[in-house]
Amino acid sequence: MVGAGLAGLVAAARLSAHGLSVTVLEAADKVGGRMAEQEHDGYRLDHGTHLLNTAYPELRRTLGLGGPEDLELRPLSPDVMVHSDGRRYRVGAPTSARAAFGAARAPIGRPWDRARLGANLARLAATPVDRLLARPERTTADALRERGIPAATVDGFLRPLLTALLSDPALGTSSRVADLVLRGYARGGLCLPARGVGAVPLAVAERLPAGTVRLGVRVTAIAANGVETERHGRFGCRAVVVATDARSAGELLPGLHQPAHHPVTTYYHVAETSPVAEPVLVLDATPGALVSHTLVLSDVHRSYAPSGALVASTVLGRAAETHTTEAEAEAGKAAEPEVRRSLARLYDTDTSGWRFLTVRHFADALPAMPPPHVFRRPVRVLHGLYVCGDHRGTSTVQGALTSGRRAADALLRDLGLLRSPATTPDELAA
Structure with a gap:
């Protein structure tokens, strides 16, 4: 398995459940990919693209996730x-x-x-x-x-x-x-885990056999019978599943469909007290608005912030593209005063005393889904070689979960361990 994002972890768990020995190689120092757990000065940072929905059937179907005992889902x-023309309404x-x-x-x-x-x-x-x-x-x-x-x-x-x-x-x-x-x-209903959205891939990873995931291992080339790595030599195997983002998957599998992406930047501020005192998603309907939406994460669950109120605010499109690298996004203070002014208008409060915590940017945050959209791109490249990720279905947590299961099932069928695809009519729910 190449990549320990959500889709790859789901595929690994399903393969392990059928008795296969699985090794997951991840270049980063933690699991989760774009959903990886992130903290800054004790504050838990959930990126603005990730909201769960209790209607996602795959949360429960894949590994029984979704109950309070697993993710401690907190509803928004x-x-x-909505803010528009100087008015706020629900x-x-x-x-x-x-x-x-x-x-x-x-x-x-x-x-x-x-x-x-x-x-x-x-x-x-x-x-x-x-x-x-x-x-x-x-x-x-x-x-x-x-x-x-x-x-x-x-x-x-x-x-x-x-x-x-x-x-x-x-x-x-x-x-x-x-x-x-x-x-x-x-x-x-929209919701987030009490421990942050990174709790979703962590919950899947915790169900894998000890030693399944190897962090800090970068794969440079693949074949149906093994992978080459940057510093750890060759890993031989019976099959390979590429479970990376679309761009990285295309580098390992030339010719793979490459979608356009929506860039997303999330700004984090700490206020002394919450400006709304409830976990409500605030949307800006003003044409050309800088901030798309904002949410007080500490109102979702107190553990998001060791003190004060943690406010996450999302900027999309052109404004987000002004930061071309993660380092520039972290250091990109230029747009922060304008973001702060937007938040003062959205929350109808004085934000001058808010502390700017940090900013996270993803140039390839979400694969675009223009028409005609293919909801089930092939996950089987050839016998022994498979690919999964939200770029193979829909750009949602549901899409990532479904693609991981589909890739695992395709591999299991090729090995004769699964006779028919495990599909349901609602698996395409976005």
């Missing part, structure tokens, strides 16, 4: 807070009475438009995945316009929400993906 508020899924009341007062169209929004979300929640995938595919922006959804509803709620969940302000993502994301939002 069932509704979101909107959310139809399952929340508070959100329904907030939507009735929100400036997102006429009264019947707001009622129609709730009805549409409820209908999406009840629609089977296969029916959503049978819909005509276009960009999300085009689909919302062609469906006759009022601009006030799109710009006042759907666009900022989808921007936060897809990291795609232009809404160029496949409409089928967006429908699945909204379906999950309406069916489940």
Whole structure:
């Protein structure tokens, strides 16, 4: 196994459960890939692209994860807070009475438009995945316009929400993906583990046999019967699974599909007290806004911050691209004052006393999913050589989990240890 991100760990766990001896080689000094646990001065840093949803079927299906005994999932508020034109209002899924009341007062169209929004979300929640995938595919922006959804509803709620969940302000993502994301939002609830999102890959890694994962081992070349490493020689094997990010996988497997990516930068501040005192996702619906969304992580769980309130704020697209390396992102203080001013407006509070903690940047944070989007890219390259990761399905935790299971199952079938694919209709839920 090359790579100890979430998909690779899931694949390793499934193979180990079928009696195979597995070695996972990871170049970094910790497991998790882009979800790896990160701390700074005792503060737990969850990146702005990672939110879990209780509707992800793969959380429980893959390894029984998702219960409080495993991840200690902490729910976010069932509704979101949107800032637009100097106003803040709450909107959310139809399952929340508070959100329904907030939507009735929100400036997102006429009264019947707001009622129609709730009805549409409820209908999406009840629609089977296969029916959503049978819909005509276009960009999300085009689909919302062609469906006759009022601009006030799109710009006042759907666009900022989808921007936060897809990291795609232009809404160029496949409409089928967006429908699945909204379906999950309406069916489940946004949440984070009490110990940070890095607890997800750690929970998977802890179920592997001792010695399975080897950190600090960089793979430089692969074949179906082994891999070459930078300083640790050759590892022979019966099969290889490449479970890295898309760019690294393409370097090891030339010709592999390379998606475009959405760059994401997350700024972290410490306030003396929380500006909202609840774990609510705050969205900026202002056209051209610098900050896409922000969340007080310490309101999700106190352990995120040893003192004060830890605020994570996400910048997308062009503004994020001004930092071209991780080092520049860490040192990139130039945009921080503007981010701070944006937060003062979003939270309607004085942020001048907030302490700037740090900033994390990922140029390749999330693989883009424009139409036509392939929900199940092949995970079998040839007998003995496989690939998995969120770039083989959907750019979500659900997508990474599913791709890891698919790659493991393909290998097990080739070895004659699995007779049929373990698939379910909802495995494509985004």
